[in-house]
Structures are given as structure tokens and as C-alpha cells.
């Protein structure tokens with residue numbers, strides 16, 4: 001299925017998943033789709049392994065967590081932020097290193113205090129490698145962190161190969 005991309009989310013400086021200056025991080029890029037989903041693209045490397053050649057389950061969980069947690073920004077931009085209070089991940093296939101992976105996240109339920117969502121990691125052959133359910137508590141950003149957007153380099157990073165559509 002082709003997903004039309006309607007926008008790109010911001011990256012940060014040091015977040016493990018989206019920090020562009022975190023040398024050991026995933027440096028994932030996040031694209032909002034026409035269908036209100038969020039797709040992360042990232043390429044894990046040797047430092048992200050568990051068994052040799054296999055992505056660490058905790059790292060897979062981190063990218064699923066962030067992709068679902070960021071899907072709320074599709075709707076509210078930066079007016080609503082969440083902290084994870086529950087994450088359930090199922091690992092269905094070994095996830096290889098050194099190849100680009102696609103992660104899809106979406107919000108499935110929301111009230112004034114909590115939002116919930118689901119997500120998946122897809123291999124290059126289209127197989128679903130991991131699935132997740134996450135629950136997030138809405139917390140004003142000033143209660144989560146001392147977050148100065150400039151200092152944290154919170155901005156859209158444009159790349160020449162940013163896609164207009166993503167096939168999964």
C-alpha cells in the first residue's frame with residue numbers, strides 16, 4: 001500500500017531515536033501520512049544489535065514507542081505531548097541491521113488525560129517484524145523537561161531523498 005506523505009516532523013539534537021547529534025542513536029526521520037498515520041524511516045547499525053546481526057528488542061521498542069507517541073503531533077502539532085505509561089511489544093521476526101526499516105504508528109483512542117496507539121516495524125520484504133501497543137499520559141511540555149527548542153535543535157531536517165510517498 002502506498003502512503004502519501006503530507007508533512008515531516010521535527011528532529012531533535014540528542015534523543016536516542018530522533019537526535020541528529022546522538023552518535024549512537026537511530027537518527028530516525030518521521031513522515032506524516034494523508035491517512036493520519038506517522039511513518040518513521042531508520043537504518044540500525046552494529047551498535048544497535050542484541051545477538052550479532054539482529055536488532056536489540058529494546059531498541060525496536062524505543063522506535064515503536066516514539067513513533068506511536070509522536071503520532072499525536074500529527075493532530076496537535078506541539079500543543080499535546082505524552083509520556084509513555086505502558087508499552088507492549090510483540091517480536092515476530094528477527095530484525096536485521098544495516099538496512100532501512102519502516103515503522104508505522106497511529107493513535108487509536110484519546111481522552112483529555114490519556115492517548116493510546118499501535119504501531120509496527122516492517123522489513124524490506126514487507127513482513128511485519130514487530131507490533132506494539134502504547135499508552136501515554138498527556139503532560140504539558142514544561143512538566144516533562146526544560147525544553148528550549150533552539151538549544152535542543154528541534155527543527156525540520158530536510159533531506160534530498162525525503163519521500164512524497166512511502167510504500168509498505
Ligand SMILES: CCCCCCCCCCCC(=O)SCCNC(=O)CCNC(=O)[C@H](O)C(C)(C)COP(=O)(O)OP(=O)(O)OC[C@H]1O[C@@H](n2cnc3c(N)ncnc32)[C@H](O)[C@@H]1OP(=O)(O)O
Pocket residue numbers: 012013015018065066067069070082083084085086137139152
Ligand atoms: C526531544 C523531543 C523528542 C520528542 C519525542 C516525543 C516522543 C514521545 C514518545 C517517547 C515518550 C517516552 O519515552 S517518555 C519516557 C518514559 N515515560 C515516563 O518517563 C513516564 C513516567 N511516569 C510519570 O512521569 C508519571 O507517572 C505520570 C506523569 C505519567 C503521572 O504522574 P502524576 O501526574 O503524579 O499522576 P498520578 O497521580 O501518579 O497518576 C495520574 C493517574 O494516572 C494513572 N496512572 C499513572 N501511571 C499509570 C500507568 N503506568 N498505567 C495506567 N495508569 C497510570 C494513575 O492511576 C492516576 O489515575 P487516577 O487515580 O487519577 O484515576
